[in-house]
Amino acid sequence: MKPRASRIAATAAAVVVLAGFATACNRGSDSGSSASGGKPALGIDLPRADSDFWNSYAQYIKQDASTQGLNTLPVSNSQNDVTKLVANVQVFQNTGAKAVVMAPQDTGAIASTLDQLYAKKIPVVSVDTRPDKGNVYMVVRADNKAYGTKACEFLGKQLGGKGKVAELQGALSSINGRDRSEAFAACMKEKFPGIQVIELATDWKGDVASAKLQSTLAANPDLGGIYMQAGGVFLQPTLALLQQKGLLKPVGQPGHVAIVSNDGIPQEFDAIRKGDIDATVSQPADLYAKYALFYAQAAAEGKTFQAGPTDHDSTIIQIPNGLEDQLPAPLVTKDNVDDKALWGNNVSK
Incomplete structure (x- = not known):
């Protein structure tokens, strides 16, 4: 052959x-x-x-x-x-x-x-x-279905299979938004039924995501995790909001909100190194x-x-x-965030 x-x-x-x-x-x-x-x-x-x-x-x-x-x-x-x-x-x-x-x-x-x-x-x-x-x-x-599944599996394990997760969905008029959302929901239902998923449609807009996440945090102060379907538009407003609310605590500290993102941009890698977010899928x-x-x-x-x-x-x-x-599209965590083969380590910020 x-x-x-x-x-x-x-x-x-x-x-x-x-x-x-x-x-x-x-x-x-x-x-x-x-x-x-x-x-x-x-x-x-x-x-x-x-x-x-x-x-x-x-x-x-x-x-x-x-x-x-x-x-x-x-x-x-x-x-x-x-x-x-x-x-x-x-x-x-x-x-x-x-x-x-x-x-x-x-x-x-x-x-x-x-x-x-x-x-x-x-x-x-x-x-x-x-x-x-x-x-x-x-x-x-x-x-893109693998994106949703990888995010689900990582967050599910971080939360020990219970709690609440906010999902910042992309536009559902986009196949990417649909694939990620459907896969994330199916994985959570099958593998982590003890986790409540709060779906927030954003149309890939950072300001919409921030506004909806703020309302979600007000109604769910016990929110344990966030899945951002696009770090390129959601990372900065999400971290700014958590900082404002006093909820931006490093990985490993009590009260840390576990965050998994999608994109693999340099800013996400920096956030992983700082402990602000836990992981991203490198697109x-x-x-x-x-x-x-x-x-x-x-x-x-x-x-x-x-x-x-x-x-x-x-x-x-x-x-x-x-x-x-x-x-x-590999999952990036603190264990491999410095891998030079990842494109996010080879472009200007």
């Missing part, structure tokens, strides 16, 4: 040969491929600028695009607004994009735009979020950028991939509207 890397490389190489015959006659006159040594033009939309996680992702996109010598159109930012994303994508179409990288925050509202791109044979790589409908070439994402911003650009370039060149293990410790799965590369 061929090694994993060889199997995928062989599949892609075979498709490239066939695609080359089909497209060679058009490449020379293709305006979208005229820059950067004939490389196809890639359109990249960043989803927002109000999150430390996504700002780190933006740094990696810029760095990797430059390092790989890719032909990228001017990068846009849709600012968590699907109407801006649609408009930005239209600009990409008009300026010759041969593939588009996006991270739609509303995974339902982008379907018609995906259909339009598919009709125009412009493949789409969706980062971190899986569109509910509409064809995608590849989703570059981690297993791979570096790998998101690296493989988003890898798949976008491959798509623009006519390559294809199949479900199965990859050569970068992930698994490609078949989804109803395309393929998804599920990248690894």
Whole structure:
């Protein structure tokens, strides 16, 4: 049997040969491929600028695009607004994009735009979020259900299987918010039935999370834990509120509120070192950028991939509207927070 890397490389190489015959006659006159040594033009939309996680992702996109010598159109930012994303994508179409990288925050509202791109044979790589409908070439994402399960198992053990936990949920219009919330709830129900979960929908907004957590603390002064589905937007307001209420006590001290987060940003690592929070699941911003650009370039060149293990410790799965590369996302605690392999230890704060 061929090694994993060889199997995928062989599949892609075979498709490239066939695609080359089909497209060679058009490449020379293709305006979208005229820059950067004939490389196809890639359109990249960043989803927002109000999150430390996504700002780190933006740094990696810029760095990797430059390092790989890719032909990228001017990068846009849709600012968590699907109407801006649609408009930005239209600009990409008009300026010759041969593939588009996006991270739609509303995974339902982008379907018609995906259909339009598919009709125009412009493949789409969706980062971190899986569109509910509409064809995608590849989703570059981690297993978000595993995020919820890991957070549940860690918090459940910290609380000894009893008490109250507040869950700062992301937008439930997002597949990520739904996956994390559903997995967290299912795990708590099955493994820690003695823990009461207080679900707080936030729409990924830090101010909403802070306001709802303040009300929850007032009604539940015995709150023992918090699950933050996005440290990039929830960490600072949560810690500020706990500090204000006199509840920010280090891990191991009486009265400490156990906190598990998702993202893996440097600020979370610092909070783990200080004992302000207990753990986070490291969402791979570096790998998101690296493989988003890898798949976008491959798509623009006519390559294809199949479900199965990859050569970068992930698994490609078949989804109803395309393929998804599920990248690894490790749990980070005080035991491994200084690991140099974690991207959060390799970017500026």
